[in-house]
Amino acid sequence: MNIKQLIIIVSISLVCIYNATAQVTTIDTVATSKVQHFNFDDMPSETIGTGIQRKWFHGEKGQMTLFNLEKGAHIPWHKHPNEQITYIMSGKVNIKTIIDGKETFVVVGAGEVIVFPENIPHEFWALEKTVDLDIHVPVRQDWLSKELPEYLKKSN
Secondary structure: OHHHHHHHHHHEEEEEEHHOOOOOOOHHHHHHHHOOOOHHHHHHEEEEEOOOEEEEEEOOEEEEEEEEHHHHOEEEEEOOOEEEEEEEEEEEEEEEEEEEOOEEEEEEOOOOOEEEEOOEEEEEEEEEEEEEEEEEEEEHHHOOOOOOOHHHHOOO
């Protein structure tokens, strides 16, 4: 991991902490908190669509997802009540979203970040093999079941 990636990851983490609701830390809250430790390299990938694999975990208030997208992979038009921060670690995607009230296409490449406020529709096409790191706050409730959300079923 280079310094640029580390700075991006730390920045994303700080945004998640900032967006979390304020909480007074007491001995009781520290004692009941659960520290979690994950290694993406050791986690199995799940295929959730044609050319789309993901690894993800969640804490109490947010989640992190690592997508591996093959060239041509498509994540259909959708929205959710979660802020989404997307960091393209490698590769390039074309994203359709709403900017200033108009449908707009944005090409986002390696080292770039795009932030979707809650309930803003978006859609992804992988222009090349891509690694995409997403942060969602709060946790995506629609991902907690074993059933894929309807929009992901359309990517198969």
